[in-house]
Amino acid sequence: MMIRSNSEELIRKSIARFVDNELIPKAQEIDEKGEFPVEMLQEIAKMGVFGIRYPKNKGGAGGNNTLYCILCEELSRGLVSVAAITAMQCLMGTNFLFHFGTDEMRETYFLPAMRGEKIACFCLTEPEAGSDLGAVSTSATKTEDGYVINGMKTWVTNGPVADFYTVLCQTDPAKKFRGLNFFFVPRDTPGLSVSKPFQTVGTRTTMLSEIAFTDVHIPAEYRLGKEGQGLSNLLSILSEIRSMTAALAIGLQRAALDDSIRYARERTQFGKPISKYQLIQAKIANMAVNLEASKLMTYKATRMIDNGISCMTEASMAKYFATEAACKAADEATRIFGAYGYSMEYTAQRYYRDSRFLLNGGGTHEVLQTNIARWVGL
Ligand SMILES: Cc1cc2nc3c(=O)[nH]c(=O)nc-3n(C[C@H](O)[C@H](O)[C@H](O)COP(=O)(O)OP(=O)(O)OC[C@H]3O[C@@H](n4cnc5c(N)ncnc54)[C@H](O)[C@@H]3O)c2cc1C
16 A cells, blocks of 8 residues: 555545546557547546646646656556556657746647647657667757758657657767757647657557658747756656656556456356466466565655655666566466457456557667666676
């Protein structure tokens, strides 16, 4: 049992009610359709949660990082893709606009995004720059009154449907990491083009695409943050990104565990429910233990973030552990379901496919393992 304040528990319960009554009953249908879930997002927006981690006096809901992760966990229990879109809207897609945008940009883009009227996204990855952000080559070249952007981003969550883009660019290749800067680019800027949505294994309503920039002119105030601070700004939210991904993984583990318990109790073979067989019990016990450990690690990290304590190691370990545990839980669920784990009509297959979503964002597991090994002294 996680220790939460009364107000955190109240908010969690109201999100959980929404997930149980509105999201879970429609999750299979939304996933099968594979379209951007506009109506569901509008319902989520009505709860005022897109601004969960921004101050109340600036259009947010005044919550902390722990509450943000509670939101992500609960939504992910219903449908990972809806949780991922929400997570993007609350953090990576809007954070630098909130902190570094002009009042007009905040009025025209940030506040509508908080109301769910505009969709945000975050563009780091390029065809030749995945884990290695030092290889980012999308260029932002200074002009008299601003910048001109050229290059290509890929694997952009919400890319096909976004109204504005936060884009990592290189302003001076000689400076390498100190030449990295974030820029704000509205969708209707001439020279920006969006590819068709990718066909993906899981999280099928989370639209992904390439975004191409060809002589895209933007004013100087569209640089988000001080010159050369792109990487340090990214690092300033990396623990939040990693603990958020861990929270998504916790939600998926809970869904896989709940459905496995229910199915194991209902399914009878050799004259008794399969839940009575120790090998099935062992799977479910391991899922429960991993879930508990994931919660402890993740919410330790979120509390540290809320208290201003640096926690890159803890957040990275939480992301690594919780997402591996989610993949394992989804795999076990498909086995407990037997042949029905292979059927598109049951939930286990969706958990299995959606679990793969968690592996890359915020750092691949190989990169995290390499970092963790270094941090513990290798
Ligand atoms: C569903 C999904 C959503 C995404 N959403 C976004 C988004 O919104 N915005 C965005 O910018 N990007 C997004 N991405 C991209 C994601 O951030 C990248 O996939 C990730 O950074 C890894 O890059 P890559 O896929 O190019 O893999 P690579 O970096 O090419 O890695 C390939 C393999 O090599 C391993 N590897 C790489 N370097 C090392 C090393 N130093 N040591 C050991 N092993 C290594 C990796 O772990 C991996 O196993 C998304 C990806 C997916 C799948």
